[in-house]
Amino acid sequence: MAGNQRTVRQPRRGTRRGSPHVRLRIGFMLIAIVLSVFGARLVQLQGIDPYSYAAAARAANLVDIDLPAERGDILDRNGEPLADSVEGLMIVADPALTRKHAPELAKFLSNRLGIDYANALRQLRGDPDSRYEYVARKIPATVASEAVDEARELGYKGLSTERDPIRAYPGGDVAANLVGFLGTDESLGGLERSFDTYLAGKDGKATYVEGSGNRIPLGESTTVEPVDGKTLTTTLDRDLQSYAQRVIAEAVDRSNGESGVVVVQDTQTGELLALADYPTFDANKPGEAPKADRGSRALSDVYEPGSVQKVLTLAALIDAGKVTSRTRLTVPNTLHRQDRVIHDWFDHPTKRWTLAGVVAQSSNIGTVIAADSFAAGQLRDYLTKFGLGRTTDIGLRGESAGILPSPTQWNAQIEDRIDFGQSLSVNAVQMTTAVNAVANGGVRVSPSIVKGSATTAAGVAVGTDHTTRERVVSAEAAQQMMEMMERVPDPETGTAPRAQVPGYRVAGKTGTAQRANSECGCYDGSFTVSFAGFAPADAPRFTVYALVQNPRNGGGGGSLAGPVFAKVMSFALRRYGVPPTGTQPSRLPVEWGRGRG
Amino acid sequence: MSSASPVPSGRTTPLRGRPWLDGAALQRARLAVVPRVRVRASRFPFVTLVSLILLAGVVGLLCFNTSMQQAAFTESRLSQQATDLAARQQTLEMELEELRAPQHLAAQAQKQGLVIATTVAMLDVETGKVRGQAAPATADATPPLRPRVRKPVFR
Numbered sequence: 001m002a003g004n005q006r007t008v009r010q011p012r013r014g015t016r017r018g019s020p021h022v023r024l025r026i027g028f029m030l031i032a033i034v035l036s037v038f039g040a041r042l043v044q045l046q047g048i049d050p051y052s053y054a055a056a057a058r059a060a061n062l063v064d065i066d067l068p069a070e071r072g073d074i075l076d077r078n079g080e081p082l083a084d085s086v087e088g089l090m091i092v093a094d095p096a097l098t099r100k101h102a103p104e105l106a107k108f109l110s111n112r113l114g115i116d117y118a119n120a121l122r123q124l125r126g127d128p129d130s131r132y133e134y135v136a137r138k139i140p141a142t143v144a145s146e147a148v149d150e151a152r153e154l155g156y157k158g159l160s161t162e163r164d165p166i167r168a169y170p171g172g173d174v175a176a177n178l179v180g181f182l183g184t185d186e187s188l189g190g191l192e193r194s195f196d197t198y199l200a201g202k203d204g205k206a207t208y209v210e211g212s213g214n215r216i217p218l219g220e221s222t223t224v225e226p227v228d229g230k231t232l233t234t235t236l237d238r239d240l241q242s243y244a245q246r247v248i249a250e251a252v253d254r255s256n257g258e259s260g261v262v263v264v265q266d267t268q269t270g271e272l273l274a275l276a277d278y279p280t281f282d283a284n285k286p287g288e289a290p291k292a293d294r295g296s297r298a299l300s301d302v303y304e305p306g307s308v309q310k311v312l313t314l315a316a317l318i319d320a321g322k323v324t325s326r327t328r329l330t331v332p333n334t335l336h337r338q339d340r341v342i343h344d345w346f347d348h349p350t351k352r353w354t355l356a357g358v359v360a361q362s363s364n365i366g367t368v369i370a371a372d373s374f375a376a377g378q379l380r381d382y383l384t385k386f387g388l389g390r391t392t393d394i395g396l397r398g399e400s401a402g403i404l405p406s407p408t409q410w411n412a413q414i415e416d417r418i419d420f421g422q423s424l425s426v427n428a429v430q431m432t433t434a435v436n437a438v439a440n441g442g443v444r445v446s447p448s449i450v451k452g453s454a455t456t457a458a459g460v461a462v463g464t465d466h467t468t469r470e471r472v473v474s475a476e477a478a479q480q481m482m483e484m485m486e487r488v489p490d491p492e493t494g495t496a497p498r499a500q501v502p503g504y505r506v507a508g509k510t511g512t513a514q515r516a517n518s519e520c521g522c523y524d525g526s527f528t529v530s531f532a533g534f535a536p537a538d539a540p541r542f543t544v545y546a547l548v549q550n551p552r553n554g555g556g557g558g559s560l561a562g563p564v565f566a567k568v569m570s571f572a573l574r575r576y577g578v579p580p581t582g583t584q585p586s587r588l589p590v591e592w593g594r595g596r597g
Numbered sequence: 598m599s600s601a602s603p604v605p606s607g608r609t610t611p612l613r614g615r616p617w618l619d620g621a622a623l624q625r626a627r628l629a630v631v632p633r634v635r636v637r638a639s640r641f642p643f644v645t646l647v648s649l650i651l652l653a654g655v656v657g658l659l660c661f662n663t664s665m666q667q668a669a670f671t672e673s674r675l676s677q678q679a680t681d682l683a684a685r686q687q688t689l690e691m692e693l694e695e696l697r698a699p700q701h702l703a704a705q706a707q708k709q710g711l712v713i714a715t716t717v718a719m720l721d722v723e724t725g726k727v728r729g730q731a732a733p734a735t736a737d738a739t740p741p742l743r744p745r746v747r748k749p750v751f752r
Contacts (some may be wrong), residue, residue: 081694087680087687141684163680216668242699243713246740431708502716503729558641570715579719580729 016290034481059131061513062220069201070165072229074179074191075240077273081170082179083192083283088166089115089144092138095126097158105156105235112147135159138166167192169283173445174242176283176395177296178234178275178449189288191449192230194397196457201229233451235271235464240264240575244276244568248546250490251564258526259297262547263432264569267540270433270445270467273572299392299399302425303549306513307362307557308435309421310531313371314359315438315481319473322373322555325480327355328592331366338413342368345512357590358495360487362510364420371419375459379418380410385472386434388426389446394449395462402426421513428545431532435509436543438485439534442478444470482507483586486537489562493590496558499531501570503580507540508533508565510557515550526550531561535569536581544569704742712739 009563045053074083091109098105106121115136123133136144148159157169167182180190204226209216244262252260264274277297281289317323331351334343346361351357351366358366371379383389389404402425405414417423426434429447450463473481485507491497496510510531517524530547534540546564548555572578695701715738718731 025690084694086691087684142688145681168691170698172698172700174699215673239699250740570738574714574717579721582728
């Protein structure tokens with residue numbers, strides 16, 4: 001404006017500056033040039049290299065973290081924790097800030113947290129462009145935050161903590177073989193593994209802009225909340241499990257045996273209240289135990305059941321209408337069969353035993369003679385119904401189905417041996433469930449270890465909601481079998497007086513089986529001793545099965561497994577307030593004819 | 598208005614029957630333009646109002662932002678506190694669980710000389726009868742706390 005005025009006032013100079021039109025053009029040109037530069041820069045930023053600045057901004061302030069989901073607890077039937085998730089922290093380093101003091105900081109942290117120095121050092125140095133490295137994981141929350149605060153006070157920057165739940169097993173070795181354990185990031189055994197997806201939940205994610213340690217409100221922020229895992233309630237009873245473990249541990253140690261198992265099953269519901277394995281391990285320190293001891297032998301070990309099998313054979317035989325508990329048998333000392341001679345466990349003159357006497361004295365010969373009346377294929381059908389030869393599918397991985405010879409392999413010699421529990425193999429839970437069918441009036445109830453319903457990682461829903469019931473033998477046959485089994489712990493007639501539970505009627509059966517050795521394909525002279533039974537005999541509440549593999553003190557089913565059975569059964573009956581029925585025990589005759597006792 | 602104006606009957610001239618050409622009437626009916634009074638409202642109050650609203654908005658936004666930041670600090674502090682307290686609770690719960698664990702209870706009981714009973718008598722409240730027979734407990738049914746240390750066999 002001033003120029004214009006000057007131009008007006010001094011027209012001669014104005015001519016030198018050119019006309020307004022020219023100046024206007026020059027002005028527009030200049031503006032256009034400047035705008036072109038801006039345009040070019042715009043194209044450069046947005047068109048040619050659009051991401052480098054965005055990345056730089058993100059690197060400066062944007063924080064991107066995982067939000068770990070809390071793993072579901074594993075509880076016993078009363079809600080007591082068997083595996084528990086405890087609040088823990090992971091210590092995270094920003095290598096851009098920690099790199100300078102990495103050695104000092106690594107030393108400090110390894111002293112405070114007991115972590116590996118070299119590993120900590122590597123993480124603190126980090127990759128050149130990394131801003132986020134795990135230094136330590138699963139540190140109890142209070143310990144971790146104290147260590148980080150202290151480091152900050154010492155002037156080390158760049159450490160922070162994030163949530164990282166810890167898996168704790170408050171019971172230590174209680175049910176450890178079933179519950180399994182967790183590695184740093186993955187489940188490595190037992191229920192932890194077979195129900196991994198059920199327990200794990202789903203991790204979340206959070207992205208937000210941060211300034212000096214605080215989230216900037218209204219800044220870019222996305223959060224996907226973690227979905228915590230579901231709680232798995234088992235049918236186990238922690239106290240009973242603990243007691244059963246200690247009892248079987250004592251029995252195995254005293255007999256210098258190889259391993260032992262105790263199974264406690266609720267007769268009517270099929271729930272497994274205890275599944276004790278020995279040797280076991282501390283789930284908090286799984287690395288200290290050999291791998292073989294970390295699984296559940298009750299499911300993974302198969303063995304020949306021995307005389308406990310007679311319970312199934314004879315219950316089936318009675319159900320088929322071939323014999324009764326009072327059938328009179330003449331039992332010689334040895335029995336010559338096609339390819340070999342069958343013996344009893346003790347030498348005896350020819351005996352006049354009733355079927356009850358055969359059970360009470362655990363006579364192989366008597367059982368084979370009685371079982372000769374089975375029609376072809378009949379026994380195998382019964383045993384299949386009892387659940388032998390197929391997995392129980394209670395929801396644990398690594399279960400062995402055992403071996404029930406196929407119909408094509410089945411022949412008279414094999415049937416003779418199967419009658420008294422050799423030439424077939426079972427796992428302990430299968431056998432408990434089979435004996436429990438007799439206790440439960442002839443109806444087999446499928447076993448379960450999960451209360452309610454839960455889905456395994458393999459996608460199978462298991463649990464008490466899926467319990468099946470199937471009649472195997474008639475109630476009458478089961479009743480007769482029970483009365484015969486009651487003669488076993490009877491000190492006057494049976495082989496297992498030490499299996500008695502004071503005050504209660506007990507029905508049971510001993511087993512002493514030769515162990516097949518897979519290396520030589522033969523019986524190697526070692527034994528499996530066992531005792532299966534239920535109480536109160538006339539109104540069964542629990543079925544307990546105890547077995548010791550390869551005892552080296554010469555003990556048998558009655559003397560070794562019998563007391564284990566009695567202690568665990570007694571504990572269970574007292575714990576659940578089961579009153580004695582107060583009825584008279586069975587007085588079935590065990591001998592017949594002249595000179596019977 | 599014209600219809601309402603009285604027409605004097607005496608002066609009615611029959612001039613071609615057009616009364617509006619009568620001069621007096623014309624004189625009477627002439628309209629004059631009223632000068633428009635232009636009130637120039639002062640712009641000052643409006644500008645002041647707008648400025649004030651603008652200023653209040655800016656200041657309000659600033660205050661809001663500041664308070665948001667303040668809230669963010671408080672939130673970080675409180676969530677940190679919540680985390681610390683939760684961690685403390687968890688640690689205490691863990692300690693409690695360890696104390697409640699069956700082995701710990703068994704160890705404490707055994708230390709005091711307690712043993713596990715082998716027999717039990719039950720009182721039936723309805724009949725008043727005692728079922729079973731209680732006997733003094735022996736240590737028979739009480740297994741050792743820790744199994745003997747076995748040398749691990751690695752196969």
